[in-house]
Amino acid sequence: MKIFAYGIRDDEQPALKDWIAANPEVTVEFTDKLLDPETAKLAEGFDAVNVYQQLDYTRETLTALHELGINKMSLRNVGTDNIDFDAAREFDFSISNVPVYSPNAIAEHSIIQMSRVLRRTKELDAKVAKHDLRWAPTIGREMRMQTVGVIGTGNIGRVAMQILKGFGAKVIAYDLFHNDQVEAEGLYVDTLDELYAQADVISLYVPGVPANHHMINAESIAKMKDGVVIVNASRGNLMDIDDVIAGLDSGKIADFAMDVYEDEVGLFNVDWSNKEFPDPKIADLIARENVLVTPHTAFYTTKAVLEMVTQSMDASLAFINGETPKIAVKY
Numbered sequence: 001m002k003i004f005a006y007g008i009r010d011d012e013q014p015a016l017k018d019w020i021a022a023n024p025e026v027t028v029e030f031t032d033k034l035l036d037p038e039t040a041k042l043a044e045g046f047d048a049v050n051v052y053q054q055l056d057y058t059r060e061t062l063t064a065l066h067e068l069g070i071n072k073m074s075l076r077n078v079g080t081d082n083i084d085f086d087a088a089r090e091f092d093f094s095i096s097n098v099p100v101y102s103p104n105a106i107a108e109h110s111i112i113q114m115s116r117v118l119r120r121t122k123e124l125d126a127k128v129a130k131h132d133l134r135w136a137p138t139i140g141r142e143m144r145m146q147t148v149g150v151i152g153t154g155n156i157g158r159v160a161m162q163i164l165k166g167f168g169a170k171v172i173a174y175d176l177f178h179n180d181q182v183e184a185e186g187l188y189v190d191t192l193d194e195l196y197a198q199a200d201v202i203s204l205y206v207p208g209v210p211a212n213h214h215m216i217n218a219e220s221i222a223k224m225k226d227g228v229v230i231v232n233a234s235r236g237n238l239m240d241i242d243d244v245i246a247g248l249d250s251g252k253i254a255d256f257a258m259d260v261y262e263d264e265v266g267l268f269n270v271d272w273s274n275k276e277f278p279d280p281k282i283a284d285l286i287a288r289e290n291v292l293v294t295p296h297t298a299f300y301t302t303k304a305v306l307e308m309v310t311q312s313m314d315a316s317l318a319f320i321n322g323e324t325p326k327i328a329v330k331y
C-alpha cells in the first residue's frame with residue numbers, strides 16, 4: 001500500500017508524520033512540489049495520490065497519472081472546482097475531498113473580517129501606527145444594527161450564521177438547497193434579488209462551480225443597497241472583480257473584504273515584499289482603506305490542517321483497500 005503526497009507544507013508535516021506512525025503498513029512518500037503533468041511521474045509505483053488544491057488538475061495531469069496506473073486521488077481541501085471531471089470520469093478516478101475539516105476556521109475568519117470592516121480597524125491601525133490617537137472621523141458601525149445576507153447555508157455558512165446571531169445581527173439567507181434548521185428559523189428569502197435588496201452586509205459561502213461564476217457582477221451589485229459591505233471568503237471566481245472595483249469607485253460598495261481572488265494561483269502564498277505585484281489590481285485593492293485582503297488564509301488553522309491531512313490520508317487508504325470513504329466525491 002503506497003501513497004504519494006504532493007504539496008506537503010512544513011505545517012502539514014507533523015500531522016502527516018503522526019498518520020504515518022499510526023499506519024506502519026502503508027508506505028508514504030511526500031514532496032513539497034505540487035501535482036502537475038511533470039511532477040506526476042514522482043508517483044510512479046504508488047497506488048494513490050494525496051494532493052491539495054492550488055493548480056488545476058487538468059486532463060493532462062490526470063492523463064499522466066492514468067498512464068502510471070493511478071486512479072485514486074484524495075484532496076486535502078474541500079473545493080473540487082479545479083478538477084477536470086470529464087477526464088476523471090474517462091479514467092475512472094476515485095476522488096475524495098475533505099468537506100468538513102473545520103467550517104469554523106472559514107466562518108470565523110469571514111466574520112472577523114466583517115467586524116473589522118464595520119469598525120474600520122484598517123484605518124484605525126494606520127492612524128495609531130502614525131501616533132494619531134484621535135477618535136474622529138473613524139466612527140464604526142455595530143453588527144447588531146446590520147441585516148446580514150448569507151449566501152450559502154452549507155456547513156460554513158451555518159457556522160457563520162451562528163456567530164452572527166451571537167453578535168445580534170439580523171440574518172437572512174439564500175440557498176438553492178434549504179437546510180431544515182435554517183428553514184425552521186424562517187431565515188430564507190426566496191430569491192437572491194430579495195437578499196440583495198435587504199442586506200446591509202453580504203457574505204458568500206457557496207462553491208466556485210460554473211453556475212456561480214461571477215454571480216457578483218455589475219447587474220447584481222446594482223440590485224444591492226447603496227453602501228453595501230461585501231465579504232468573500234469562498235472562491236474568487238464568484239466575483240467579477242472589475243465590477244467590484246467599479247462598485248468601490250462609485251461608492252455603491254462601501255467596504256469589501258476578500259480572502260480569495262480569481263487569479264490567486266501564483267500570487268497568494270508567495271512573498272512579494274520588495275517586489276512589484278505582477279497584478280496591478282491586487283496592488284490597487286490592497287492600497288484601499290475600505291478593502292481588506294487576506295491571501296486565502298481563512299482555512300489556515302492548526303485544527304483545519306490536522307483534519308485535512310488526517311481525513312484525506314484515511315480516504316487514500318480506504319480507496320486502496322477497495323472501500324468507498326464517506327468523503328468520496330460523487331461526480
Ligand code: COI
Nearest residue numbers: 052053054077078079299
Ligand atoms: C479549500 O479547502 O477548498 C480551500 O479553499 C483551502 C485551500 C487549501 C485550497
